[in-house]
Each structure stands twice: as C-alpha cells, then as structure tokens.
Amino acid sequence: MRWGVSEFTFVRPIRNLLCLFGSEVVPFTVDGVTTGASTWGHRLFHRQHPEPVAVATPDAYEAALEAAGVVVSFEARRTRIAEQLDALAAEVGGRVVADAELLDTLALIVEFPKALRGAFPPEFMELPKEVLVTSLKEHQKSFCIEKPDGTDLLPFFLSVANRADDPAGFVQAGNEWVLKARLYDARFFFAEDRRTRLADRLEKLAHLTFHRELGSYVEKTERIVGLAGALAKALGQDPALAAEAAKVCKADLVTLMVGEFPELQGVMGGEYLKHEGAPASVAQAVKEHYLPLGADSAIPASPLGGLLAVADKLDTLAGCFAIGQIPTGSKDPLALRRAGMGIVRIAWEQGWALDLAALADLGLAAVKARATKLEAETREALLAFFRDRVAYQLELAGYAGSVRRAALAAGWSALVDLKARCEALSAFAEDPRFASLAQSAKRIGNILKDETPGEAFDVAVLQQAEETALAERLARLEATADRGALLAELAQLAEPLEAFFNAVMVKCEEPQLRAARLSLLHRLRQAFLQVADFSLWQ
Template sequence: SDRLEKLKALTFQRELGSYHDKTGRVVALTKALATKLSTDDEHIDRALEAARMAKCDLRTLMVGEFPELQGIMGGEYLKREGAHDEVWQAVKEHYRPVGADDAIPSTPMGCLLSLCDKLDTVAGCFAVGLIPSGSKDPLALRRAGQGIVRILWEQGWAFTPMDLAAAALRAVGAKATKPEAETTGALLAFFKDRVAYQLELAGYAGSVRRSALATGWEDLADLKARCEALSAFAEDARFASLAQSAKRIGNILKDETACGDFDSALLVQGEEKVLAEQLAKVEAAADQQALLAALADLAGPLEAFFNAVMVKCDDPALRAARLSLLHRLRQAFLRVA
C-alpha cells in the first residue's frame, strides 16, 4: 500500500535501514512465531496484517505532531477503516509495555506483535554494535528487552529469549556489522540480566532468585514454576538443613567422577538404604511442587546418612555406589535450584 511505501523514506537506523526494512523483518519474525503458536491460517494472516501495518502511522500528520500517539493512532485509523478487531487492537498496543509499571498488550496477537517488534530492535541494534553500557542506553534497549521478557513470562509461551534472538538475527542477515558469535554472546548476557530483573520485579526473595537462576534461566515457564515452588518451600524448617546437605554433596563430588548408575544391593548400612528408597520417590516426582515436597522429606535421611556413613570408604565397589547415590541426589537438586 501507499502507507507502506512511504516508510521507505523514514530511517529506522543507518545500518539497519528504513522502517520499511524493519517492517519486513518484523513480518518475517511474526510468521515464524505465529505458525508455532497457532494452526489457524486466518489467525496467522491477521497477525501478518498487523505486522505489516504497525508502523504506517509514523508517516501521518497526527503522529508527526504528537509522537507519543504512535501505535495508538495506527490502531484507531485501522479500526475506522474496518480492520479486524484483533488487527487494530494489536497495532494500537504493540509498543506496550512502555515501562515497568505498564501492562503488556491485552491480546495474544498484540503480545506477539510487540514481542517481534522489540526483538527486531534489540537484536538488530546489537548486530550493528549498538549495545547499552553502564547508564548509557539512548535507544532504550533495556526497556525493550524487559518488555520481551515480561511478555514471555506473563504469556507462558514456550520460547526462550535466545531462540527468539537467533531468529531475529537471521532476519537481520547481511545488515549485521558485528560477528554473529560476538552478538550472540552479548545478547546472552543482556537477556540473563533482564530475566534476573524480572524475578526481582516479581517479588521473589534474593535467595530464591539466586538459587533458581543458578540452574538455568532461559525456559521462563520452568523458571517461574521453580521460583514459586522455592518460595513456598523457603518457609519450611527443613530448607536450611537440606541446603547444607546439598552443599556437602557438591563438595564431596567436586573431585570425583561419579555416574548415575548404581546397584542399590551394594549398599550395606540402614541409613544409605533408606536414602536410596527416598531417592526413588524424588525421581518419580512429576512437577516442581511434588519434587520439592519429596526433597523436603530427604532432610532427615540425609542428615542421618552423613552422620553414619563414610562415603569414601576403602571398598571400591561400595565407594562407587555411594558416590553414584550422591550424584543422583545432586541431579535431583539441580532440577529445582
């Protein structure tokens, strides 16, 4: 359309091209993600229409006079032209969230459009070396990155920030001026910081945030479930004892090569046999709440085990079995924190 053509004369960023170029990248991203979220072709087509029209209001007199209305006016114009409700609402809200106190878009399509627009901005700028440092962030990339994380966090979509960033970098393609490995490394650190800040915004205690982040941060749905479970578990009196035991297991295994396979028949003391039985219950836990409940029940048996059992004994087979038992326990701990 004429409105899309007019975007060719409006520069987004020198290396990354015009807003017409940006629109093309956002449409490509939207198509890649929409097809993973929906099998409804009409729904996908509407998402692509919203992506194509999202920036067209930038060339209108109204937005020229009142820049703060960008997106809002685009949605209003489309509404008056008879666009589908999903399309004009998505365009109207695609700049959201504009800050920590602002809500994400109210519709899934609006969230998708906002996500793709922000992804293109962040990945594109990183690809040409425009990376925030210290207090300097003239392009508000941290705010855009936080918006990406919040949308993923609140929608519960099964996308990782780095998978999304990789898709956005593919869309940037030859316009990138920095090596891909360098850009990917910078984006990894950037999104890890944004995820850590999201946990802080969500109100989790520092100990919960540190424990949960230490075992992985990219799967936000899993991270959220672990934080919720840990927050509930932190009130349990057995938590401190279990944390000490986990640390002790880590120290014992630090210089050892242990495998997860062991023959429980080799175990001889009552305390280690009880611990092996409890381990089976832990490994059978289906979700984070069940896992933490099973781990909490380990506090007593673990304390009894360490009080009674010499892990690094002289018998090679028994020593290997005990080390493998602790290795399996450590793997269970790492499912949570």
Template sequence: MSDMKTLLLELHCEEIPARFLKPLTQDFSTAFTKWAEGEKLGYEGITPYYSPRKLSWNISDLPVAQADQTELQVGPPQRMCVDEGGKPTVQGQKFAEKWGVGFETVRFEQPAGKKEPCAVVELTRKGRPTLDLLVEALPRLIAGLHVPKAMRWGNSSFEFVRPVRNVLCLFGKDVVPIEIDGVKATASTWGHRLYHMEHPKPIKVERPKEYVEALKAAGVVVSFSERRRILEGQLNELAAQTGGQVVKDEELLDTLAEIVECPRALRGEFPPEFMELPKEVLVTSLKEHQKSFCIEKTDGTDLLPFFLTVANRDDDPAGFIKAGNEWVLKARLYDARFFFAEDRRTPLQDRLEKLKQLTFHRELGSYLEKTERIQAIATGLAHALRLDFAQADHAARLSKADLMTLMVGEFPELQGVMGGEYLKHEGEPEAVWKAVKEHYHPVSAEDAIPSTPMGGLLAVADKLDTVAGCFAIGQIPSGSKDPLALRRAGIGITRILWEQGWTLSVEALVDLGLKAVANRASKPLPETREALLGFFKDRVAYQLEVAGYAGAVRRSALAIGWSDLVDLKARCEALSAFAEDERFASLAQSAKRIGNILKDEAPADAFEASVLQVTEEKALAEHLGRIEAASDQATLLAALAELAQPLAAFFDAVMVKCEDAALRGARLSLLHRLRKAFMRVADFSLWQ
C-alpha cells in the same frame, strides 16, 4: 537549642525553565552536604523549595560554630629526638618549634604504620563561626551548580540559568553577607507580580521559619509538592462537577505545578464536534499544545467536551484566561481534525513504499527494511505460539506505515496509536488493528503490556528487531549509557513473555532475532549471541526482583535455568511457598557438601541398591525414589523438605569415599542422582 540555627537561602531570578528547577535544587543540596561534611558541620536536614522564579533551601539545625578540631602530628623517630640521657636533640626541638609547642608536650608512641616509636604532638584547632564559613562557601557552591545552558548577562562573568535579581540569605536572624553576581544578600524577597502591583515594597523575612507563610501571603506557594497537591484537588473537583474524572497524567501534573507560583485550575469547553477524533488525539493535542487535561466519563471510556488548565493567579476576572485558552485550543483541534481527515484519504497500505525514505538506523537501514524484519520475526513467533500466521504477517507489514502520516508527523508520540485507528476505519480485523495500536507497549515499567496475544507478539517482534539489530552492529548498552533505550525494550520483551505465560524460550527468541538481522550484522554471531543472552538474563533477574521473590529464591532458581520463563515462574512460586521452611537451610548445607564430594568424580546414573550397607544410606535411597517420582514442583519440594533429616543422618553415618570400590561407586551414584533431583527445581547450594 541556642547553639543551633537555621540557614535560609533563596535565589530570586527571572523566569527559570521548569526542567531546570528540580535538578538545580538537588545539585545544591548535594554540594552543600559534601561541603558540610568536609567542615565537620552537622545539620538536621535540607528542605528545598522551587517555583518559576525561585530556588531556595532551608537547612535546619546548623551549629553556630565548628567544634574544636584535634589533630595528631607525627614527627621523627624517638631515637632521633632524644639522646641517651633523655635530653632533646636539635631535631627534637625543631619538631616542637615547628608546631609552636614546648618540647615537654611532645610524647612518644608508635603510630599505625610506623615500625618504631615516634614523636607525636596533639594540636587543637579552634572551630570557626559557621557564619564566616558560609560567607566563604555559599557563593562558590552557587557558582558551581551544573546548568546545562548557562548564560552571562552584560559585562558579568557569572554564568547561571537566568539573571539573579534578589538574594535572601539568613542564618537565624542574621543576614549572611554574601554577593551573587553583584546582588547583595538581604533579609527580604519578592512575591507574586500581581501582589506587588498593590504592594511595591519587598517582603521582609525576620527569620527562616516565617519564609513559607510570608510568601504565601504574597501570592507565592513556594513548595512544589504543595502546589501539586492543591492543583490535583482543584482538577478533581472541577472534573467531578461535569460528572466525569480527570484523565490521569502524572507528568503533566508535575509540569503544571512547576510552571506556576500561584496554582489555580480552570475548566474550559470545546465544541462537541471534535469528539469524533480518537480519544488519544484529543488527549495528546491538549497536553502538547495547551498543557491541558481532558475529562473522561467515570467508566474511563469516552471523553467529555471539557478541558482543564491552570492559571498563575488566584482568579480569572471577566473570564479572559478561560476564553483565551478555548480560542487557542479550538484552532489546534481544527488542525488535528484536518490531519485526521487528510490521513484517511490514503490507505496505510499505500504508504509502505515511502518508508524507504525514512531511516531507522544508519547501519540497520530504512523503516521499510525494519518492517520486513519485523514480519520475519512475527511470523516465526506466530508459528511457535500457534497464533494466526496471516494476521501476524499483515499486522507486522502495516505496523510502521503511520510514520508517514500527518498526525504522527505532528505528534510523534501517537505512532502506533494512529496506525491502529486508521486500520480500524479501513475495516481491518480487530486483532490486526489492536495489535498495531498497542505494539509500542509497554513504554515504561509502569505501563501495561498489550492487551491481546497478537499485540504482544507484534510488540515482541518490534522490540526484538531493535535489540538484536543493535547488538549485531556492536551498539550494546554500557554503564549508564543506553541511547536507544535497549534495556527498556528488553524489559518490555521479558514482561510480555512473563505476563502472557508463553512457553517460548528466550534462547529461541534470541536466535529468531539474530536470524532476522543477519544481513546487517557486523559482529561475529557467537559473540553477539552470548552478549544478547547475558543481556536478557539480567532482564529476567530484574523481572524476578520486581515480582517480589526473595533473594535466595531468585539466586537458586536462576542458577539452573532462566530461558523458559513459564518453568522459571513455576519453580519460583513453589520455592517461595517453602521459603520459610527451616529444613531448606539444612538442605542447602547438604547440597554444598554433595557438590564438593562430586567435584572431581564422574559417577554413573545407575547403581545397585543392594550394595548399600548402612541403614541411613538405604533410607536415603528410598527417599530418592519418592523424589524422582514427583510430577510437579510443589510435590518435589515437599519431598525434598522431607529429605533434610535423612540426608544429614547419611553424612553423619557414612564415609562416601570408602575403600570398597563397588560401595563407593553406589554411594557416589546415589548422591549424583540426588543432585539431579535438586537441580530440577533449584541450586540449593545458593540458598542463603
């Protein structure tokens, strides 16, 4: 459309740290959207781009001018603006003069919120050209971006993440004449540094739609998602050439796509002698030190002696980049091999006393104290779950010893993993070393839980000590604040209980955790217990949502009990199977009615069926017998579904609170027993 144009804004800077790129583009997009709404400027959408030296935004279909704005100005009451003869008073004329109109344009009506008719003037404000609005707004929006580590250069007062070297700003074909930190906007930009060694002049951009291709021709892929897609394809291709596959790491792939302008994956090699190191050590060392991927066999077991990295250019003449990476990587792997060999000279058991020197939390003591609490919780869980008590105690005792090793000192993310590897080399039982190796899992919502029951037990014990300990000293997550990641730990515990199918109530688990941290607690036990149960109930509700149960199923099932996750899961599965049955909608209405009738009553469980008189209530009593005899959730729900029609008929034919005391008591007891049957599976009054 001729009255619509695209805005293109690019800030070309010195190298920007990767962690700032996405937040800055999102921050500007949010700020621009808010500004445009305030100015009544609609647009099609914002497409942000970023690369190591560029932040840019393409805002499509902005109108060339604001629409005219109509404003209603309300003045004094009508009785003050005109006299009895209908002629304008002095006050009425002054109101018209104030808004620059003749009194004949003033009309009288009763605006919302007013008690009587008032003088009203309708004014039309002509919309301003969008170009003028952009000139005023863009410098202010850029200056208002949130930069965690903002800096200034020279004598400038402008603060930003890095110095701005070029500003490209086009509205259609027109340059928007703005200035950012002394740099005036133009219709040109700069490509890759190597490109400009042969082409010293800036790149001219005639119109916004040419921007992406113009930069691509100059060696810069400005779209992050496109760079990521290119890199992923190149990495997979290079790995396949070795007969293996890339060890997946989405975070590392994002990082590599952020730190280059021209994506080019390279494959290097390292000496096979380093393959004696555990897989996790090689993967972590390559990632942390070289931002490189490992290649594994296609069955996902062992690694191959290759690595994949990325260069910020489309070629590697003479192989210097590959050789340089191989040289640095070899030195890093020598360090890792030294750490691995040195650590194995001292058994983990002999490192336990050193845990006294390592503080877990100022109010919760050292890691040795935490280890002792984990032991107490783990052995309690082993008894409850009928797992090997001695193995649980031994694994818990050694679970944190690797914190004092050289390898974990170099790579903290390998804690637990190295403990398991060292215990394996020491000849410990598989159940023990695997439990130690996996006890930090799951570390995220996508991460798998420990693969063994003993690993799950140790993971629950470790996370429960952290959660219960923090609650006991009053460090409870609030709002978006959760510095110790207690919510993540709570979700991890819930997932393990859910996926392992352990018949262990969350209430019992909470009591076990609070008992272990009792000597460090500074808050009253009842208050802490109540807060912890509320915390875990929220995690269980989240687990039901993740499992995909419908809202009606979740609400009605949670309302009658959530602590036994095995029972809760069975009820949710059964309810989900019947969720589409329309009879449950009728049952929900009847359940609410029963609740209202019994609200102020205290009926007995027993009742004399012979007292019942009406056919409908006798039929309902017969249904009650079948419901109470149901032995599983599915049978019970099927019987409840059959109850919908008889229950509706009962309410149509029967006055429950009749004058006859015996009959009234029998009818109330019948409904009481029915409600108890409902409550074996769900609170149907919440089924909506």
C-alpha cells in the same frame, strides 16, 4: 549563562539575595548583590505593592511569600492543582484524564496555581480520544475531562494559570481560541491520513531509516513479519493475522498525524486500520505493539498485541546487539533495557511457554545478514542481558532473595517453569529443613567438584542402610513431576541426607562402591536442580 557585563555564570540574573540565621542577616555578596532580609513575590502582586516582601525569620518565609502570590512548596502547588482540577471536572459530571507527568510539569512552572475550565466545539469529538488528549497536553499543557466510566471524553478541558484569578475571562478565552486552531489542524491531519490506506504507504518506509547499520523501516518490517510468524506458530496464534498486523505496524510513521505527534505512533495505525475495516484484533495489536512504554506501563491487552510487541522489541534488541550497540552503565540511548524488560514482562504476565534463549536465537537469526559482531559473543551477551531482566522481574514479583538466587541458578530462560518453581519455593521458604538441605547441597557440590560420575549405578552395590534409603528416595524424586510435590519430597530428604553424610564415606577405596556413591549424589543433585540450586539458599 552570563548576564549583561557580568562574568558570573548562573541560570538566571541575580536580583535579590535573602539569607537569614534566625532573625539576623547573614552578610555576603554575589555578583554585586548583597544579602538582605526581604524578597520579591509574584509580579502581579507587586503592581499594587511595589515594595519588597519583608521576611522576619526563616519560619515566616513561606507564609510571607504566599501572601505575595507565591506558593513555595512544589508538593503544595501540585496538591492544590490536583484538587482544583478534580473539582472543576466534577462540576460537569466528569473526571480528569490522569497524567502525572503533566501535573508535575504544571506544578514546576506556576508560582500561584489557578485551574480553569474551558470548552471546545463538540464537532471535534469525532477525533480519537488519544489525539485530543495528546493535542491538549502538547500544545496547551491542558488536561482532558472524561466520563466517570473512562469511556469517552467530554467537550471540556482544564488548564492552569499562574495567577490567583481570571476576572475578565481572558486566560480562559485565550486558551479556547488557541486550542480550537490546534484541533482544526488535528482534524485535517486525521481526514487527510485516512485518504490513503496504510498498506499503500509501505513504500515510503524505504526512505525512513530505522538504524544506519540495520537498514530502513521496510527491512525492519520484513524482519518483524518473519518473527511474528514464528511466534504465532510457537504460541498457537493465527499466523495469517500475525502477518497482517506485522506488515502494517510501522506504516503510520509516515502519516501526518504521527509526524505532528510522534508519541501517537502505533495508536494512529490502530485507528486507521479500524477505519479501513481491518480485523479488530489486527487493529488492536498495531495500536498497542509499542507497549509497555515503561516500568509502570501496562502490557498489551490482547495476545496478538503482545506477540507483535515481542517481535518488534526482539528485532530491535537482536539487531543492536549484533552490531555491538549494547547498553553499558547508565548509557542506553536506544532504550534497549526497556525493550528487554518489555519482552520479559509480556511473556511473564501472559503466561507464555516461551524459552528466552530460543527467542534470542530466533532474533539473532533474523538480523544475521546485518550483523557485524561474532555470533557466539553476541548470543552470550544477549542471553546475559535477558537473564538480568528476568532477575529483575522476579524481584518485582516480590520473591525473596533466597528464592530468586536458587531458582535462577537452576534455569532462567523458561519463564513458565521458573514462575512455578518460584511459587513452590516461596511456599516452603520458611521451612527449617531447607536450611539443612542447603548445607547438604553445598557438600554434594564440593564432593563432586573434581569428579565425573556416571548417570547409572547398581543399587545392589550399596552396602549401608543410609545409602540404600537415599537411593529409594531418589527413585521417588525422579518420578515426581509436580514442582510442589517435588519440593515436599525434597523437604523429607533433609534428615536422610544428614544421616548419609554422618555414616557413609563417599570416596572409599573400593572403586565400584565409590562410583555408585558418586553417581547417587550426582543424580540427587540433578533432582535438586529441577527446582533450585539449594547451595545458594541462604
């Protein structure tokens, strides 16, 4: 911005420049302001001390400014605020409702923080906890205080003033006065919204656009209902409850409360359903179906909530991919990466036997009528997208790089199986025999690269002891289903494989023997791939 008649652009008008090297001023001028050895502190400090604050050396800077009412360090301000909030909450037998984002915001906007505690009329405690917390945060940048067990709120709030004291109590009184007016509004919204059932609001969703190419929220809701029903059958959940929750999961978007506080979407739907007497599982599912909200956010606590969240996110993902709106680079305006990661996390943490490739097909079928891109290309892009999310989930789970690479290459879409394979591989990760197995796996891959071996072969054709021993091992491998036991068998294969390659010429001249040896190696590779692609084990 430009200030006054100056042509110099800067975010704020430049009033003073302090620049020292040791005790010496570094002389220069910016927009008519010349450097010096002094600066200015808090505006209230200078009401009684009109002269600038002298700074002798850079080391003295922070102490000089704090004496003048400015805490320079962001971390120091943040720590000071947190300590003051905790102390004030403890005085009334409670604890602060944690909010790291709000704490950071306050530390950025105050120079000399002073936490204050105020109160609001207990009659407002009838409002849902989330409404009170959100109203205080959004309107007053204030924290709520909850009971030590985290169940209910106490009728107090905590705000932060930008001054060392509040001797007349004006700051506290002003906050209480403004907050009371805001809470009256919230109570009106809550009462007014409850006069109309969520199911009776569905028609209004026809006038609320989800996406110009994907239709209204009525159309999205219809797709979610279909997806939720299919998921309920696949996961052994109640299809009727899934349908009931899916039909009204977006209805709170046209309520007064969500209009005022968009971040309460879903939460208010759950609250209103509880008021209507809906099944508890349905109300909870609607309340938590937007979860997880981010990488550190919890997933839905209930199975039905997880199902509904997956259905909602899957519709968004499949729909956007079907019309060509795919995240690229750092651009992801519709938060599709977060939605995809949410699906993977829910399935992973719930331990659902869902195949993500089948899930992608289910989503694409639901949005087929709205698709503008070729189905094959869309499916390929969506599967690659999901695979990337799964790879990141494995990284978050703490698996070693060699485990992740080898396990993913052998199949990534069946998460329960993938997790079992990663756990088994991790248990054997330090076994030196797997380094030898990896080399043998690469050798097998090179031998079979330009070959098309069959599945069946006659063991009687094999001539050398090393290859017949390997065939016997193969029979045991193919009969072993447990991943851990299979890996134990594979570990025992390192020496026989090395002996085989040292003694046997696979691509010999005799056609029948050559074919049998190639088939043996092909079947061994298939056994390897039940767990991992050991050619990627490093």
